[in-house]
Amino acid sequence: DAKTTQPPSMDCAEGRAANLPCNHSTISGNEYVYWYRQIHSQGPQYIIHGLKNNETNEMASLIITEDRKSSTLILPHATLRDTAVYYCIVRGTGGTSYGKLTFGQGTILTVHP
Amino acid sequence: NAGVTQTPKFQVLKTGQSMTLQCAQDMNHNSMYWYRQDPGMGLRLIYYSASEGTTDKGEVPNGYNVSRLNKREFSLRLESAAPSQTSVYFCASSADRGYEQYFGPGTRLTVT
Numbered sequence: 427d428a429k430t431t432q433p434p435s436m437d438c439a440e441g442r443a444a445n446l447p448c449n450h451s452t453i454s455g456n457e458y459v460y461w462y463r464q465i466h467s468q469g470p471q472y473i474i475h476g477l478k479n480n481e482t483n484e485m486a487s488l489i490i491t492e493d494r495k496s497s498t499l500i501l502p503h504a505t506l507r508d509t510a511v512y513y514c515i516v517r518g519t520g521g522t523s524y525g526k527l528t529f530g531q532g533t534i535l536t537v538h539p
Numbered sequence: 540n541a542g543v544t545q546t547p548k549f550q551v552l553k554t555g556q557s558m559t560l561q562c563a564q565d566m567n568h569n570s571m572y573w574y575r576q577d578p579g580m581g582l583r584l585i586y587y588s589a590s591e592g593t594t595d596k597g598e599v600p601n602g603y604n605v606s607r608l609n610k611r612e613f614s615l616r617l618e619s620a621a622p623s624q625t626s627v628y629f630c631a632s633s634a635d636r637g638y639e640q641y642f643g644p645g646t647r648l649t650v651t
Contacts, residue, residue: 460639469543469629469642470582513581526597527640529574529581 430514435534438508444501446533448514451495458517459490460527461499463510470513470529473499504537511535540565543643545630551649552620560615560646562630570633571613572640573597573605575626582629588613589636620650 431449438444513532574582584597631640
């Protein structure tokens with residue numbers, strides 16, 4: 427699976443949009459980009475995933491560049507409860523890596539009042 | 540729906556003791572997973588079960604065994620606990636191998 431690079435930490439003011447970047451320059455054509463978050467001491471929570479097109483759900487939006495080498499997770503109106511570690515994961519779709527998630531260090535997002 | 544449940548929530552073992560961590564899901568998912576998370580680190584896959592009756596090793600399987608008891612339950616056993624196995628253990632499930640995973644609340648294990 428492709429490796430991902432994320433900034434170790436970011437800050438955001440409550441009510442503003444949080445834009446979390448992820449670099450995955452070695453991604454291959456059939457690999458998906460997944461985002462999870464982990465609020466302190468809890469199990470990771472699925473947020474969103476995408477292949478090529480931009481995606482939006484009730485939690486967030488995912489913007490994937492046209493060359494698919496990077497993506498941005500957008501939390502449109504961050505709240506204090508969005509303070510968490512955010513993981514960007516590239517997931518394979520075939521072979522022995524199929525279905526497996528490889529978690530890196532993630533980005534610690536701190537939302538300030 | 541309870542989602543993914545794990546027992547116990549906390550456990551302290553002495554070196555050499557054995558124990559089984561239990562995991563159950565009520566979402567009728569085919570695939571289940573066991574991860575460990577050490578302080579300040581991301582999760583690492585220990586074992587997974589793509590479907591009932593199958594299990595496969597993940598990234599860090601040494602020192603562990605698993606049993607997919609039925610479609611709902613997937614247990615993780617430590618036969619002879621070591622201090623290096625002190626960690627938080629998370630169970631997860633997904634509809635199938637290629638789908639998003641849903642995680643339990645974790646078991647915090649300390650081996651002294």
